[in-house]
Each structure stands twice: as structure tokens, then as C-alpha cells.
Amino acid sequence: MKLKKKQRTTSKSKRNYLRKGVASVLLLNMLCFSLVPALALAEGEQTKSTTTSTKPASQQTGAVKIPTAKELDLKVSSAILLEPVSGQVLLNINGDEPLPPASMTKMMTEYIVADLVKQGKFGWDDVVTVQKNAAKTIGSRIFLAEGDQHTIKELYIAMAVGSANDATVALAEYVAGSEQAFVKMMNDEAQRMGMKTAHFANSTGLDIKDMPEGFQTPGGQETVMSAMDAAILAKYIVTDHPDFSDFTSLQTYQFRERDAKPIVNYNWMLEANKNVTNFKQFAYEGLDGLKTGHTSNAGNCFTGTAERNGMRLISVVMGTATDKARFVETRKVLDYGFNNFEAKQIIPPKSTVAGTETVTVNKAKNTSVPVVSDEGVSFVIPKGADVSTVQAKVELTSETLTAPLKQGTKVGTVTYSFKPDGMNQTLEKKVNLITTEDVEKAGWFKLLMRAIGDFFRDLFNGIKNLF
Incomplete structure (x- = not known):
């Protein structure tokens, strides 16, 4: 009897021992498998930590190396590159020096006339009768005669596309009563826009001595404008009048039916010129404006604007040696912007x-x-x-x-x-x-309960501070 009892006890002990052994094995397996992901994660984190690059952020993110102004080798008196939405200046070479802007002056005339039309004070179809001053204006022109009648829109296109001085003066006199009264409007507008160096002597950009006798601006203070001021003016044009390119991107314009040839746009860089034999070497992707200029004092100037991938840039070059050079230098400036910068939403x-x-x-x-x-x-x-x-x-x-x-x-x-x-x-x-x-x-x-709570809270804090 005692032997059987002893055998049963021994058998029970063996079963308990076996259960404990199996449980230990299972527990060990569970621990091992649960530690594997943790160890892998820890190992991954350690690897990530030890392989973090010590290169500058610009190299880590693959940021482009921005060329220096010297590397651009610009042959200009001054240059500016500006992004009009943010107002950021991306390139400034002597951009604050006031210089004669020649026909880039007409950008202010364009802005004021377009703005008055936008306000409803004038209409594009209003008829302008040409006065003596406009008829006698020299330089680039469409040969208006005193008494000729044309619409504001016709004269505006002649000004924007063909840089016609006589059309410009005709518009100025129609809007303000006289060119001198219009000049006051131009200078007031320049001040409002924050143009720091700009001074206008007439609506066209001609030297005062080249204005018709009897209509010359008194005082002898010539028109000047820095490249920065020209860029600011262009910024106002493209932002306040986004339809500007309806005029400035026209390649040609037949002003009168009897004219043997149409007006040809002085802006050779228009993208549309990529298929024009004489201009395709200058055509620039996305370019749709804005204004050329040339006088003996100013040299050759150009305010250009182009848009690519949703980003518009405004470039200004002043004082280039030839009419071709202003477009060659503008290409350098715009390429500098589009190749190296992007508009990005940060927040x-x-x-x-x-x-x-x-x-x-x-x-x-x-x-x-x-x-x-x-x-x-x-x-x-x-x-x-x-x-x-x-x-x-x-x-x-x-x-x-x-x-x-x-x-x-x-x-x-x-x-x-x-x-x-x-x-x-x-x-x-x-x-x-x-x-x-x-x-x-x-x-x-609720306000009462909140006030009571605040009262007792302040009272408690006051008592607590005593100790």
C-alpha cells in the first residue's frame, strides 16, 4: 500500500516537472521572439544614428550651388532680378543707381492708362484726337498727324508694341489734359509705388532737348530710374493688370489699313518668336513682356518678364552696348533665376x-x-x-x-x-x-461659478504663500 502511494507521488512529481519544463521552453521562446523585433528596431535606430550625414543641409538636400554675380559675367550698367509675388530680389548688380531708362519710361504711362480704364474713368474704345505736341514728337513713332483720331486701345498697342512716342504723348494729353499734367501723375504714382530714385520728365523717355519746342519740360531735370525702380514698376503692372500680356505679347500690329507694314514688336525675346527666322535665336520660353528702351544717353535697356512652372520673374538690364546685347544679357539673368530658384510654400x-x-x-x-x-x-x-x-x-x-x-x-x-x-x-x-x-x-x-472658483483658488494660493 505504501509502495503504490509512493509510486503515485513520484509520477505526479514527474508530471509537474515536465509541465514546468514545457512552460519554461514556451516562455523562453516567447521572450526570444518578442525580443527579436525590439533588437532589430534598436539595431536599425543605431544604424540610422551612426550613418547621419555631417554634410551641410544644402548638400544633404541636394540644393543647387548658386552662381555668383561675377560668374554671370554680365555686360551691363545695372541689373535686377525680382520675383513679383514675394517681392524678393534674387539678383542686384548696381540696381539702385538712377540711370536714364529711355522708353522703359512708357511702362508708367502704360500702367496709369490701364489703371484708369480699369477704374472705368475711360474706355478702350474712347476716341482720342491727336494734338500738336503728339504730332511733332520725334523718335520711334507711327507718324500721327494733328487731328487724327484713334481709340485708346489702338494708341495703347502702338505704344506697348512699337514703342511709339507720338501715340504715348497723345494718350498722356487725352488723360490729363497736357503732357506736363500727366508727368505729375507719373511722379505721384512713382512715390506711391515706393520707387526711390525715379523722376519723370515726360511720358516717353525722350531727352528733354528732343521734345517738341514749346512743350519741353522746364527745369532741365531729365528722366531717371534705377533698375530696382523699373522692376518695382513692372511688378505693379503684372500684379495689378494681369492682362498686360494681351498687349505686350503681340508680335505685330497693323495700326492702319493703309500702312504698308505692320508694327513689329521691339521685344525679340517673345516666346512666340521661336518660329520667326530673324528672332528665334532670342526667343525665350515663357517670356511675354515687357518693354525695351534705347537712347544715346541710356544705351540699350530691357525690362523682361517670363513665367515657368507657376513662377514669374522680372528682369531688368540697363546700359548694354547694342540692341542684341540687351536680350543676350537678359537671358543670362532669367536663366540664373529659373535654373537655381523655385517658389515653394513653406507654411x-x-x-x-x-x-x-x-x-x-x-x-x-x-x-x-x-x-x-x-x-x-x-x-x-x-x-x-x-x-x-x-x-x-x-x-x-x-x-x-x-x-x-x-x-x-x-x-x-x-x-x-x-x-x-x-x-x-x-x-x-x-x-x-x-x-x-x-x-x-x-x-x-457658468460665469458665477467660474468667478467663485477663481476667488477660492486665489484665496488658497494666498494662504499657501504665507508658509
Whole structure:
């Protein structure tokens, strides 16, 4: 009897031992398999950490190397390259020196006339009667005679395409009553636009001595404009009058039926000229404006604008040696822009700012209200530049915010700044911070309970501070 009992005990012990052994094996397997992913992850993280590049950000992201101004070898008195949406200046070679702009002056005449038409003060079909001053104007012209009648649109095209001095003066006199009155409008507009060096003596860009006798501007102060000012003026044209290319991109224009030949656009770089034998060597992809200029004092000048891949650039070259040279140098400037830069959205619209995701609004149901930027932020940056270093600086309004508030209420501003590798300037843009929802005022009972809670909280903190 005792032997059987002892055998049963031994058998039971063996079964327990076997169970423990199996359990140990299973547990060991579980531990091993559970550790494999963790070890692999740890190994991967270690590999990632040890292989992080120590190259500059510009090389890590494949950013292009921006050529220096010297490397462009520009043969100009001055040059500017500007992106009109952001206003960024991508290239500046002596761009602030006031120089005679020749017929680039007509860009201001074009802007003012187009703006007055846009405002409804004049119509494109209004008929202009040519006066003595216009009829006697020399230089590039369409040979208007005193008493001739043409529409504003006809004269405008003759000015924009053929750089016709007589058509330009006829428009100036029609709009303002006299060319001198129009010149005052031009100088006032230049000041409004922020053109720092520009001074206009007439509507055409002619030297004062070449204006008709009896109509010459008194004082002897000639027309001057820096390349920077020309770029600013062009920026206003392309942004305020996006239909500008309806005129400036015309290759030819038949002004009168009796004219033996049509007016030929002085801008040889028009993209449409790629199939024209005489001009195809100058044709430039995306180019649709803007204005040439030439006098003996100014040399050869050109304000050009082209758009590629959704980015428009404005170039200005002044003081080139020949009419061909102004287009050769413009190509260098525009290629510099399109080959090396891109317009890129750095911050999308309706973005939150880290650390200022909400603001406090007094007397609101929910005192913590979400806020976002009201618009996106785009910069023109070197292609491939690292954009991870953008910084944000928030300035909340000094006024106390009190419910109720409408969705979209401005509560402050955020300034985004960014200095890309390859550029000397720090890019900045300020946008508004706005509420993302309506903010309702809390009821009287909730306000009462909140006030009581604040009272006892302040009382408790005051007592606690005693000790």
C-alpha cells in the first residue's frame, strides 16, 4: 500500500516537472521572439544614428550651388532680378543707381492708362484726337498727324508694341489734359509705388532737348530710374493688370489699313518668336513682356518678364552696348533665376504654431480657443534647399479678448523667417493669427461659478504663500 502511494507521488512529481519544463521552453521562446523585433528596431535606430550625414543641409538636400554675380559675367550698367509675388530680389548688380531708362519710361504711362480704364474713368474704345505736341514728337513713332483720331486701345498697342512716342504723348494729353499734367501723375504714382530714385520728365523717355519746342519740360531735370525702380514698376503692372500680356505679347500690329507694314514688336525675346527666322535665336520660353528702351544717353535697356512652372520673374538690364546685347544679357539673368530658384510654400494656410495652438478668451463658454494662420507662406528659395529651419515669432494682440467672437477674428500675428543656404538674405513674412471657430459667451451661472472658483483658488494660493 505504501509502495503504490509512493509510486503515485513520484509520477505526479514527474508530471509537474515536465509541465514546468514545457512552460519554461514556451516562455523562453516567447521572450526570444518578442525580443527579436525590439533588437532589430534598436539595431536599425543605431544604424540610422551612426550613418547621419555631417554634410551641410544644402548638400544633404541636394540644393543647387548658386552662381555668383561675377560668374554671370554680365555686360551691363545695372541689373535686377525680382520675383513679383514675394517681392524678393534674387539678383542686384548696381540696381539702385538712377540711370536714364529711355522708353522703359512708357511702362508708367502704360500702367496709369490701364489703371484708369480699369477704374472705368475711360474706355478702350474712347476716341482720342491727336494734338500738336503728339504730332511733332520725334523718335520711334507711327507718324500721327494733328487731328487724327484713334481709340485708346489702338494708341495703347502702338505704344506697348512699337514703342511709339507720338501715340504715348497723345494718350498722356487725352488723360490729363497736357503732357506736363500727366508727368505729375507719373511722379505721384512713382512715390506711391515706393520707387526711390525715379523722376519723370515726360511720358516717353525722350531727352528733354528732343521734345517738341514749346512743350519741353522746364527745369532741365531729365528722366531717371534705377533698375530696382523699373522692376518695382513692372511688378505693379503684372500684379495689378494681369492682362498686360494681351498687349505686350503681340508680335505685330497693323495700326492702319493703309500702312504698308505692320508694327513689329521691339521685344525679340517673345516666346512666340521661336518660329520667326530673324528672332528665334532670342526667343525665350515663357517670356511675354515687357518693354525695351534705347537712347544715346541710356544705351540699350530691357525690362523682361517670363513665367515657368507657376513662377514669374522680372528682369531688368540697363546700359548694354547694342540692341542684341540687351536680350543676350537678359537671358543670362532669367536663366540664373529659373535654373537655381523655385517658389515653394513653406507654411500651408490654416497652420497652427507650436506653443500657441490656443488663446484665452474671457467670458467664453470654452476659454481656450484654437488659432491658426490666415494664409500660407511661400518663399523663392534655392532649388532643393532645406526648409526645416524656418522660425516662427508670435505676437498676440495687447487687447483683452472677450467673448463673443466671430470665427476668423484676428488675435495676433506670426512672423516666419528663413535663411536658406546659398542666400545672403533672411526671408520674412508676417501673417495673421485667427480663431478657427465662433466663440460664444458663457451664461451667467457658468460665469458665477467660474468667478467663485477663481476667488477660492486665489484665496488658497494666498494662504499657501504665507508658509
